[in-house]
Amino acid sequence: MIKIVNLKKGFGRQEVLNGLNLKILNKELVAVIGRSGGGKSVLLKHLIGIVKPDHGKVLIEGVDITSVSGRELDRVREKFGVVFQEGALFDSLTVYENIAFPLREKTRLGRGEIEARVNDALEDVGLKEMGDKYPAEISGGMKRRVALARALITEPSIVLFDEPTTGLDPIISSSIHKLIKKTHRKYKFTGVIISHEIPEIFDVADKVAMLYNGTIIEFGTPEEFRNSENPYVRQFISGSLEGPIEAL
Amino acid sequence: MTLIEMTVCVRGIGERFLSLLKELGHMFIFLVNAVYTIFRPPFKFKMLLRQIRFMGSKSIVVILLTGSFTGMVLALQIYYTLRKFGSEAMLGPAVALSIIRELGPVLSALMVTGRAGSALTAEIGIMRITEQIDALTSMALNPVRYLVTPNIVAALIAFPLLTSIFDLIGIYGGYFVGVKLLGLSSGTYFSQMELFVSMEDIRVGLYKSLSFGVIVSWVCCYKGYFTSYGAEGVGKATTSAVVTSSVLILIWDYFLGSVLI
Numbered sequence: 074m075i076k077i078v079n080l081k082k083g084f085g086r087q088e089v090l091n092g093l094n095l096k097i098l099n100k101e102l103v104a105v106i107g108r109s110g111g112g113k114s115v116l117l118k119h120l121i122g123i124v125k126p127d128h129g130k131v132l133i134e135g136v137d138i139t140s141v142s143g144r145e146l147d148r149v150r151e152k153f154g155v156v157f158q159e160g161a162l163f164d165s166l167t168v169y170e171n172i173a174f175p176l177r178e179k180t181r182l183g184r185g186e187i188e189a190r191v192n193d194a195l196e197d198v199g200l201k202e203m204g205d206k207y208p209a210e211i212s213g214g215m216k217r218r219v220a221l222a223r224a225l226i227t228e229p230s231i232v233l234f235d236e237p238t239t240g241l242d243p244i245i246s247s248s249i250h251k252l253i254k255k256t257h258r259k260y261k262f263t264g265v266i267i268s269h270e271i272p273e274i275f276d277v278a279d280k281v282a283m284l285y286n287g288t289i290i291e292f293g294t295p296e297e298f299r300n301s302e303n304p305y306v307r308q309f310i311s312g313s314l315e316g317p318i319e320a321l
Numbered sequence: 322m323t324l325i326e327m328t329v330c331v332r333g334i335g336e337r338f339l340s341l342l343k344e345l346g347h348m349f350i351f352l353v354n355a356v357y358t359i360f361r362p363p364f365k366f367k368m369l370l371r372q373i374r375f376m377g378s379k380s381i382v383v384i385l386l387t388g389s390f391t392g393m394v395l396a397l398q399i400y401y402t403l404r405k406f407g408s409e410a411m412l413g414p415a416v417a418l419s420i421i422r423e424l425g426p427v428l429s430a431l432m433v434t435g436r437a438g439s440a441l442t443a444e445i446g447i448m449r450i451t452e453q454i455d456a457l458t459s460m461a462l463n464p465v466r467y468l469v470t471p472n473i474v475a476a477l478i479a480f481p482l483l484t485s486i487f488d489l490i491g492i493y494g495g496y497f498v499g500v501k502l503l504g505l506s507s508g509t510y511f512s513q514m515e516l517f518v519s520m521e522d523i524r525v526g527l528y529k530s531l532s533f534g535v536i537v538s539w540v541c542c543y544k545g546y547f548t549s550y551g552a553e554g555v556g557k558a559t560t561s562a563v564v565t566s567s568v569l570i571l572i573w574d575y576f577l578g579s580v581l582i
Contacts, residue, residue: 121459150461161452175460 074099075120075231075263080129081287082115089115090126091287097280099230102257102264104274106309107284108318113267114158116284117235120265121153122146133231151179154224154232154262158239160216162208162223169195169204172223179227194222197259198252214245218252225256232257234266246270250277271310275299283309285318351546352539355469365471372475379437380429380483387432388487391424392416392494400503413510414517416495421518421526425488427574430533433483434566438541441472442562445545446555454546469542473535480534481527488526525581532577533570540566 075097082090089112097103118124122138130137162171172191198218238246268274275295283291291306308316399415457464499505544562548554
């Protein structure tokens with residue numbers, strides 16, 4: 074379970090997270106939606122301890138990641154797989170090497186076992202023939218698939234997705250969403266997806282949280298979101314310029 | 322100047338000084354972290370070899386060019402000065418000592434900074450802005466072990482080697498001008514050099530190149546590692562890495578020179 078308690082973070086005079094509370098149950102796939110620059114990626118970085126909060130706790134399966142360091146912090150991070158915005162694949166490694174990287178560095182598996190697992194992962198994401206390519210030689214959609222395969226290769230219990238479909242066309246976005254759902258069913262991880270893709274994300278997530286002004290203003294199932302009476306939620310989902318959220 | 326203006330001015334200087342002090346502390350902790358991981362397994366030999374190759378292949382042509390022309394210019398200028406005192410025979414040791422003790426280590430370090438150092442900052446900076454460094458951190462791996470430590474060790478190996486090549490080419494550049502163009506005898510050029518250049522002089526050059534290796538790899542990795550976001554951030558980090566490394570090389574050269582003279 075992931076539990077975020079009264080999380081506050083500011084950069085200079087700008088308050089990005091302002092007393093945020095959120096509870097994500099095991100094996101739940103939760104989408105966090107909200108305005109661009111609203112602190113969604115900052116929230117995600119708090120979950121893996123890359124950013125330290127000014128105040129509050131982030132409990133990952135009972136351990137407060139904000140108060141641990143060194144080996145203890147590594148042990149918490151080992152529970153995670155992360156799919157970064159543009160994939161964050163290592164430029165100097167091939168697709169195969171990128172996926173094999175966490176296994177080579179973090180486990181004592183033999184070459185044969187690693188090869189079998191990487192080939193399975195490549196097949197899972199539909200990139201069986203692409204192992205020898207470098208990240209610069211593949212498309213944006215393929216990069217996200219490789220990033221997903223790399224995130225899942227160690228079979229983590231929690232997977233974080235930072236805008237996994239940003240910049241992709243609607244068809245590729247749909248295929249990535251479908252892939253996230255498929256892998257979630259297969260690996261049964263707890264997932265957090267940062268996304269702008271509305272309403273598509275409602276078909277992927279079990280629950281949705283809306284971040285506004287540094288706090289979660291609505292949390293519920295996609296159905297509850299669709300029927301929400303909250304004027305902020307209604308305006309955000311409809312993409313309307315009229316409403317309490319100011320269009321900049 | 323009014324009292325308020327003076328207060329603002331003094332406060333500005335104070336803030337800048339404190340910010341510089343903070344940055345220096347930050348840089349020092351970064352270096353300590355990198356040095357600490359040198360001695361802690363797992364060792365990244367493959368990455369080390371890749372970085373030695375990276376530094377060598379990026380810098381060798383420019384080292385050969387600057388080395389040969391530095392030796393040639395030095396021979397030309399020193400020959401005309403020595404001729405006024407009738408001491409042309411001292412051309413060999415004068416060229417060799419200037420290059421081995423001073424110009425070889427300093428100019429090599431400046432050239433490697435411009436070629437390999439800037440490329441290193443840009444490479445690490447791009448890894449930062451494309452979240453590759455965050456990806457390493459999220460895998461519970463220490464990015465310093467992969468991106469910084471191999472570069473510092475590679476610099477400790479590559480800098481003395483590149484400096485030695487610079488020294489050799491520089492001495493032969495001086496030989497070409499002194500012997501082939503200005504008519505000094507080949508025997509005089511080398512025998513006097515053998516007489517006046519000691520192992521101590523070579524050791525001084527070696528110490529300098531080793532310390533410059535640490536400075537360049539440290540500064541260039543640091544600037545790339547903490548680059549601000551966007552292409553502009555990487556550009557600024559690269560410029561800052563080259564300027565800071567160059568200034569530190571010259572300052573450190575003076576202090577080390579004073580101690581080792």
